[in-house]
Amino acid sequence: MDRPLQGEQSSRRCCSYSTLKSWLPILSWLPKYRVRYLQMDLLAGLTVGLTTVPQALAYAEVAGLPVQYGLYSAFMGGFIYTLLGTSKDVTLGPTAIMSLLCFSVVGGQPHRAVLLSLLCGVIQAAMALLRLGFLLDFISYPVIKGFTCAAAVTIGFGQVKNILGIRDVPHQFFLEVYDTFHKIPEARVGDVVLGLVCLALLITLMFIKSHPGSDHGSSLYSRFTRKLVWAVATMRNALVVVAATLVAFSWDAFGHHVFTITGHTTQGLPPFSPPPTSDTTSNGTVVSFREIIEDFGGGLAVIPLMGLLESIAIAKAFASQNNYRIDANQELLAIGMTNIMGSFVSAYPITGSFGRTAVNSQTGVCTPAGGIVTSVIVLLSLAFLMPAFYYIPKASLAAVIICAVAPMVDYRVVIKMWKMHRLDLLPFGVTFLLSFWEVQYGIIGGVAVSGALLLYAMARPKMKVSDHGALVIELSSGLSFPAVEHLSHFIHTQALQTCPPRSVVLDCHHVSIIDFTVISELTDLLRQFKLRKVKLVFSGLQPAVLKVLLAADLQGFRYTDSVEEALQMDSASD
Missing domain, CATH: 3.30.750.24 (STAS domain)
Known part of the structure; x- marks a missing residue:
């Protein structure tokens, strides 16, 4: 008689409201929602949205995809994370690192990038359901830093060709370095001048934001000025891209084609349809699903893990800063479901963005609902602004990317490792150097070296x-x-x-x-x-x-x- 009772109690626990709240965190905070939260969430969502649009366009370039794919990847996260996320600050969307990883696996093929998003989401959601988040613990901090430093150098230097306005540069890093310097005489003056001006403006605005000056002034004018300067510095990417686009449009209207522009983009919202499970080459050969999986190779393991690692690290950092806790496995589920649903709207793999999450937090977001506002702005851009994106100069997007990834080159971490534990420089160095060859080889090599050091410590x-x-x-x-x-x-x-x-x-x-x-x-x-x-x-x-x-x-x-x-x-x- 006890067993049926135990089974009934177990089923009740599984179907209880508390269990439902653990799977849908929105049920925990929505009943406590206040009108003042709405004001802050709207402001934060608007600010992040104006940051997301130019970054999404730029990161699509890093992934080797048409720029609209950056926006396709930028709106699903806000809706899904509002339902499933446990951090009020995190924003999901395309990032520099995930874009680079995506390009290294799919080589800029849109259909495969979308299928990769589906497969990554399935792997991530399965890890969440099986409580396999502990696997991320085997990727050590030196490996992460080695990868991010190498990725920042690769991404940043990869945009130099757009600053110079040169074409037909190979994507393999060492060949890219050689060809970029070899083709400097072919640089377009307009792109160089515009790119350098955009870089100077972005750096200046970044400096202003990080050094806001004295807060002693208490007058209304002083407070308004500080808030205005902060808003301009925070939305610097959008403002610089808009200004550069107006400049390019003006020159083009007078018949002077001095800038390399983005060109034609597909207008309107993406169709909601399942991602393709096969592909067709330029010569008409049909590539089966199995062959595509084989082509993905180790990237099918590396990209989901790095996406989870980046997002959870960001969520933990801001949860600690703002005095709340997150559920790591629920975060895995949120990002997995975002990638799955994103694949139905032509998105490529996404993760948490540190820069946009920082903006979200600093603006005072109160709940994950701020992400809905960000997503709506991206959708409005897709629906109405795509013709205007035709005139966006590639040099301005390159400047946005370079300024976004430059802080990731953290040379100070090498000095710290040298002082504290020099052996950690080995996995860092292996990851850093191999990542210039193939990004996934760098991560796999670094993890292998870290594992060997761990096993050696156990064996000796x-x-x-x-x-x-x-x-x-x-x-x-x-x-x-x-x-x-x-x-x-x-x-x-x-x-x-x-x-x-x-x-x-x-x-x-x-x-x-x-x-x-x-x-x-x-x-x-x-x-x-x-x-x-x-x-x-x-x-x-x-x-x-x-x-x-x-x-x-x-x-x-x-x-x-x-x-x-x-x-x-x-x-x-x-």
Whole structure:
């Protein structure tokens, strides 16, 4: 009779309102929504929206896609995250890093980019449902920093050709560097001048925002001036792109084609349809779904993981800053569902944006509903402003991208690693250098090196040795099967192969786990000690480890609570 009752209680818990709230966080904050929240969410959403539009257009260039695909990727996140997200600050959309990763996998093919979004979303949502977020813990901080620094250099230098107005530059980094310098004589004066002016304006506005000046003035005029300067500096990307577009349109209207412009873009909202599961090459050959997956290769693992890592890191940072908590697995679900639904509106893979999230937070957003306002602005741009995007100079978009990624080149982290733990420079360096060859190889290589260092630390635990008549060997970390051969060799050389042989006290108070391989080697060690008529005594065993050793029924097994008792036992036997 108990089992049906237990099953009924379990089903009730699964269908309870609290469970529903855990899957739909909007049910937690929407009943508490206030009118004053609406004012702040509208302001934040508008500000972020004016930042999102020019960035989305620019990041589509990084992904090698027509600029409208940046906007296609920028609006679904606001709607989905409002329902499923647990951070009030995070904004989802195209980013420089995800755009670069997308280009490295699909090579600027729109149909494949959209299919990649679907597959990434399915993987991310599955990870959330299976609670596999812990896998992100295996990507170490040096690997992340090595990747972001290399990505920033790759993305930034990749825009130099647009500043110079040169064409037909290959995308492979080293060839790109060579061709860019080789074709400098072909640079267009108009693009160079406009690009440098845009860069100067953006840098100036960035400096103004980061150094707002004194807040001592309390008059209405002073407060209004500070807010106006802050608004202009925050919306600098939109303002600079609009100004550059007006300049390009003016010159073009008088018949002077001195700038390289974006050109024709598809107007209107994207059709809502499932992404294509096959592709057709230029010569008419049909590429099957299986062949596309094979072409994606390791990128199909790297892109979902990096998308999750970037978004969760941003969410945690702003949650800590603003005194609230997030649910990491729910964040995985939100970004996964955004990528899945985004693929139905021709979006490529997206993640959380640090820059736009910072703007959202600084503007005072109160709930995730601010993302809806941002999404509406993007949709309005798609519906009504696409003809105006024809005249956007590529040099202005390049300036926006360069200024966005420049802060990611964090040289100070190298100095910190050198001072604190120099071995971390190895995975950092491997990731950084390999990323210039292929981005996914850099991440995979860095993770492999970090894993090798971790395994080496497990296989070679540090041991502190002291002589108290008997040798006392203190293990400074856990004892698992990779380390047992090293420990056995050390004991043989230090105690059993000396003349005369010496007793050993093994201080195990740091050892929390033990496995069958260790027990097998300990059996042989105890036999060797018995043959040489000396003792191996264990001290400080934790209850769980002691239980396993007693269950193994080792012959000659001796243990004490402390090293002192073990030394007294050895002295008494002598």
